[in-house]
Amino acid sequence: MSATRIKVGFSSLLSPRVATANCIRRERRRDRWQDTKWSQPNTQFEEICLKTRIAVPVILASMALAGLSLVQTTRSQPTPHHIEITAKRFNFTPGEITLKKGEPVVLVLTSTDVPHGIRIRELGIEVKAGKGQTSQVAFTPDKVGTFVGHCSVFCGSGHGSMAFTLHVTE
Amino acid sequence: MWRKLVLILGSIFGLLLLAMGSVLALVDFKADPPSKGETLIMNWTKHTLLVGGKSERNPLKDNAAEVADGKEAFSHYCVACHGLDGQNTGVPFADRMSPPVPSLAGKDVQRYTDGQLKWIIDYGIWPSGMPGSKNTLSDEEIWSIVLYLRHLPPASSLGEPEMYTH
Numbered sequence: 001m002s003a004t005r006i007k008v009g010f011s012s013l014l015s016p017r018v019a020t021a022n023c024i025r026r027e028r029r030r031d032r033w034q035d036t037k038w039s040q041p042n043t044q045f046e047e048i049c050l051k052t053r054i055a056v057p058v059i060l061a062s063m064a065l066a067g068l069s070l071v072q073t074t075r076s077q078p079t080p081h082h083i084e085i086t087a088k089r090f091n092f093t094p095g096e097i098t099l100k101k102g103e104p105v106v107l108v109l110t111s112t113d114v115p116h117g118i119r120i121r122e123l124g125i126e127v128k129a130g131k132g133q134t135s136q137v138a139f140t141p142d143k144v145g146t147f148v149g150h151c152s153v154f155c156g157s158g159h160g161s162m163a164f165t166l167h168v169t170e
Numbered sequence: 171m172w173r174k175l176v177l178i179l180g181s182i183f184g185l186l187l188l189a190m191g192s193v194l195a196l197v198d199f200k201a202d203p204p205s206k207g208e209t210l211i212m213n214w215t216k217h218t219l220l221v222g223g224k225s226e227r228n229p230l231k232d233n234a235a236e237v238a239d240g241k242e243a244f245s246h247y248c249v250a251c252h253g254l255d256g257q258n259t260g261v262p263f264a265d266r267m268s269p270p271v272p273s274l275a276g277k278d279v280q281r282y283t284d285g286q287l288k289w290i291i292d293y294g295i296w297p298s299g300m301p302g303s304k305n306t307l308s309d310e311e312i313w314s315i316v317l318y319l320r321h322l323p324p325a326s327s328l329g330e331p332e333m334y335t336h
Contacts, residue, residue, distance in 0.1 A: 121310065150308040154246040160312075161305040 080104040080138055087116035087129065087151070090158030098167040104140040117152035118164050128153055141168040201268035209269070213278055216295065217286075226285025230313045232320070240318030243311040249331040251299065256322045260330025267299050275322045287316045 083105055086093045099105055109118060109129045117128035122145075127137035151162035204212070230236045245254065251261060256274035258264035264271040272279055282290070291312045294302035303312065329335075 150310060154243075157306050159246075160303070160307040160309075163308075 078104070080106045082106045082108055082136075084108045084110065085118070085164070087111045087118075087162075088113050089156055090151075090162040092118070092151075092162065092164045095163070096165040096167070098169060099141050101141050101144050101168050101170055104138065106136050106138045108134060108136045110134045114155050115153045116155055116162070118149050119152035120147050120149035120164070120166060122147050123166070123168075125149065126152060141166075144168050144170055201266065203265075204269050212269070212297075217281065221282065221286045221289055221295065223285035223289030223292075224283050226283075226288060228284040228288075228313050228316055230310075230317055232317060236314055236317050237321045239311075240314035240316070240321075243307060244315050244318050246307070246311075248315070250333065254328035254331055255325055256319060257325040259326045259328070260334050262334060269298055271299070273325075274319050275325070279319070284313075284316050284320075287319060288312055291315060 081103065083097055085097075085107060087109060088111075107118065107125070107127060109116070109127050111129040111131060111133060113131065115128065115130045117126065119126045123139065123141060123143065125137055125139055127135050129135040145168055147166045147168070149164045149166065151159055151164075155162065244252075244256070248256075251258075251264070251271050252274055253259040253261050253264075258271050258273060261271065274280075279287075290300065291307070292302055292304040294300045307315070
């Protein structure tokens, strides 16, 4: 630092033109050095550092936004209520349930003897379960009223009377 | 007094049995096809007197999805007597019954109203082999079958019921 000062000092003593030229040269050298350091990375490590310097804040910001939206989604959509229904020739147990309009539910149907199903035409619900199997259907009731569904898989002489009633209240 | 009464009642019962025996001996119980006259009278009686539900309307919409539902419901067991196409294709005994199993695409069947067809599927029809299916099929399924009957495919286009092919 002192050497530079001395050099500057001498140049200034020689002539103002020389001093100006020296100054310009030094500026150019400094610019070249800076260009080399930041714009043209010499090693792979430097390249990674350069990229990371930009990428890290972007990634962090994205993660924060995603977290925020997840929290909002969770708050606006409550966890669906699971309702278990057992089907056996020629009844559903329970045979009647009451739900609230707009609240999401999952009907879990288990068939204990032969294949059965539930179909409620007005609400667009259909779920079928094979012999000894469980199936489920998720839905959100959007109408108020009493809806009667029937077994949707032919299961024998009482198939037509195998009904399931769903009440939807406000 | 009591003896006389028992004797008289016994004689009447015996005579009745004799008369019934004579009638049974004379009547032919083979499942022969009914004559034209019998068919005519029975068809008129069924259409105008015996089959109810004339004014009932089908609550289902007439569209492809409902017809497909009806076709599926029809395949539960109707196909055993009526074939997949409702026209007895592949049913080996269709013309050996008395009365024979009718083609559901035929004029006599198609002349029934939707409500009458529903009534026939609900309660069956006498005298024939047609059983009632109320509670075996749901109302919704029966109405969808009625819809399918109005849109039956061409005869033989669906092949034979699986139960008759092996």
